[in-house]
Amino acid sequence: MNPELKAPSLARRMACWLYEGMLMFGVVFIAGYLFGTLSQTRNAMDNRHALQAFLFVVFGIYFVWLWAKGQTLAMKTWDIRVVDRSGQPITQARALLRYVLSWLWFLPALAAVSPFNLSGAESVVIILGWVAIWAVLSRFHPQQQFWHDALAGTRLISAPRVSRKTS
Known part of the structure; x- marks a missing residue:
């Protein structure tokens, strides 16, 4: 395997994931x-489902646009880039597929808690537990990639910043 296509450590990818979540607060606020x-x-309870659908579309636009350019702001901070299996930039269509598949981080847990009348804390524990399981499952992928990336034909790679010379 090409060493340039090596996945960043799981700790670095999860730190990037958490930072991305914090940045999404701004996107959610504005949207x-x-x-x-x-x-x-x-x-806030009026039009709740319409708001959720609107946010799904806004998140999709945000991620698809930035992933097609290679990186989100959080990914730039953590020196991570998304590419296709051969290391080339991804298309918007592949970025859209990655976006839809990235919901595997949450949908199984949300589907599991929805039929039950659980408290907010119980739901959060189950959802965060699933997120941890999904992250650890990347250890079973041959190149240590997240499984939604494997399904989408994408991969996360280390992308060290290029230092600029100032003259």
Whole structure:
């Protein structure tokens, strides 16, 4: 295997994942404000499903656009890049497939807790437990990639910053 296509450590990828989650608060805030303003929603429970669908689309636009360019802001911070199996930049179609498959981080756990009347804390524990399991499952992939990347034909690689010479 090409050493340039080696996956970053699991700890680094998960640190990037957490940082991405923090950055998404800003995206959610702006998108939620825009949705509430345009739909004239006065109560947070009104139009809840429409807001969720809107956020799904906004997240998709955010990730597909940035992954097709190679990196999100969090990925730049952690020197990680998304490429296809051969190390080439991914297309928007492949980025869209990766986005849809990346919901495997949450959907199985959400589906498991939805039929039960669990408290918020219990749901969070189950969802975070699934996230940990999904992350650890990458250890069983031959190149240590996340399984949604393997299914999408993408991979995360280390992408050290190129230092700029100042003259």
